[in-house]
Amino acid sequence: MAFRSTSGGPLSHGAIVRLLLAGAVAAGSLGAGLARAETERSAPKAAHAHQWPAHPIDLELLLAYHDFEIVGVKGGVGGVMGVKRVELRFPDGQEIPVKWKAAPAGDADGWNNTPRKEIAAYVIQKWFLDPVDFVVPTTVVRCIPLDQYGAISSRKTKANIAGTSCVTGAFSAWLSDVKVPEMLHDEERFASDPIYAQHLADFNLLAYLIKHEDGRGGNILVATDDDQRRVFAVDNGVAFGSWVKNYWVRNWNKVRVAALRKQSIDRLRQIKENQLEALGVLSEHRAGEDGVLRPVPFSANADPDHGSRVAEGWLQLGLTEDEIEDIEERLKELIEAVDSGDQPVF
Numbered sequence: 001m002a003f004r005s006t007s008g009g010p011l012s013h014g015a016i017v018r019l020l021l022a023g024a025v026a027a028g029s030l031g032a033g034l035a036r037a038e039t040e041r042s043a044p045k046a047a048h049a050h051q052w053p054a055h056p057i058d059l060e061l062l063l064a065y066h067d068f069e070i071v072g073v074k075g076g077v078g079g080v081m082g083v084k085r086v087e088l089r090f091p092d093g094q095e096i097p098v099k100w101k102a103a104p105a106g107d108a109d110g111w112n113n114t115p116r117k118e119i120a121a122y123v124i125q126k127w128f129l130d131p132v133d134f135v136v137p138t139t140v141v142r143c144i145p146l147d148q149y150g151a152i153s154s155r156k157t158k159a160n161i162a163g164t165s166c167v168t169g170a171f172s173a174w175l176s177d178v179k180v181p182e183m184l185h186d187e188e189r190f191a192s193d194p195i196y197a198q199h200l201a202d203f204n205l206l207a208y209l210i211k212h213e214d215g216r217g218g219n220i221l222v223a224t225d226d227d228q229r230r231v232f233a234v235d236n237g238v239a240f241g242s243w244v245k246n247y248w249v250r251n252w253n254k255v256r257v258a259a260l261r262k263q264s265i266d267r268l269r270q271i272k273e274n275q276l277e278a279l280g281v282l283s284e285h286r287a288g289e290d291g292v293l294r295p296v297p298f299s300a301n302a303d304p305d306h307g308s309r310v311a312e313g314w315l316q317l318g319l320t321e322d323e324i325e326d327i328e329e330r331l332k333e334l335i336e337a338v339d340s341g342d343q344p345v346f
């Protein structure tokens with residue numbers, strides 16, 4: 001498997017894993033999640049939902065670290081930020097479709113386009129969902145070298161983070177066999193169809209925890225397979241208390257379903273202070289000699305008051321202290337509501 005060292009030379013898969021594991025231990029962190037991802041990747045896994053182009057945990061590693069070639073680009077796929085569906089080919093021949101959303105220039109943090117919040121949503125779902133039940137597609141920060149970017153945009157493109165020669169943005173696994181639902185919430189069906197209820201309830205729980213406030217059609221997709229009617233949150237940029245929200249649609253930041261899953265709530269009871277704190281640093285990248293940002297082991301939170309921390313050739317993303325406190329508060333209120341009987345569970 002062809003990885004590149006920061007100087008551009010190839011590294012073997014084993015070598016980079018050892019390097020990053022060593023770095024993670026030395027830094028006292030989990031090294032951009034790689035150590036954990038690698039452990040999870042090598043563990044036996046239950047099957048993933050077929051809508052994913054590969055197992056969600058494998059995708060964490062593949063999309064963040066591996067070299068790729070762009071072999072297909074499709075625009076006009078909907079939304080307002082000009083996202084593209086991009087087909088990536090990896091050195092082992094595997095082809096993976098992803099959504100590419102270039103980040104805002106300067107600090108990679110816009111009101112509606114903010115990779116840090118997309119990653120936070122992905123991480124928070126793991127608190128209570130097994131990969132097979134994930135509702136947020138695997139999302140990672142990636143910086144596409146300028147000399148490869150012509151495949152995505154014919155315009156003369158500039159780097160969007162100072163001190164780099166690449167375009168920073170987010171890759172999210174592109175889901176197949178999904179559609180915009182005609183009706184997302186059918187209350188009668190919720191009461192009579194446990195599979196339907198499970199997926200909708202877990203989606204609602206995630207949307208509540210992250211304070212999702214852009215519930216427009218297209219941001220929430222469902223499986224075309226109606227017997228296994230999964231629900232997916234594919235655009236989580238307006239969340240965690242954004243200063244602008246979508247007032248014109250039904251939002252899912254409140255619990256709208258009749259009941260939540262007991263199993264999910266019980267898992268949330270186990271969430272510890274350090275897991276909340278870990279949301280402060282969700283990705284960290286440094287430019288190599290070629291100017292391309294690549295993941296590095298996490299360092300200390302450089303600024304808990306700002307979620308996007310930028311220096312020349314360096315980017316650290318996470319949630320702010322206030323955003324994390326709000327999640328803690330929502331978590332606490334929810335568990336209290338379950339314990340008092342105000343919030344039904346099944």
Ligand SMILES: Nc1ncnc2c1ncn2[C@@H]1O[C@H](COP(=O)(O)OP(=O)(O)O)[C@@H](O)[C@H]1O
Nearest residue numbers: 077078079080081137173174175218219234235
């Ligand atoms: N991971 C995905 N898998 C499949 N389709 C997706 C995915 N992400 C987005 N889409 C489709 O692309 C559209 C635009 O993506 P979105 O992230 O909502 O961009 P915007 O920020 O411009 O609204 C969505 O409305 C949805 O139809």
Ligand SMILES: [Mg+2]
Nearest residue numbers: 079080219235
């Ligand atoms: Mg959208």
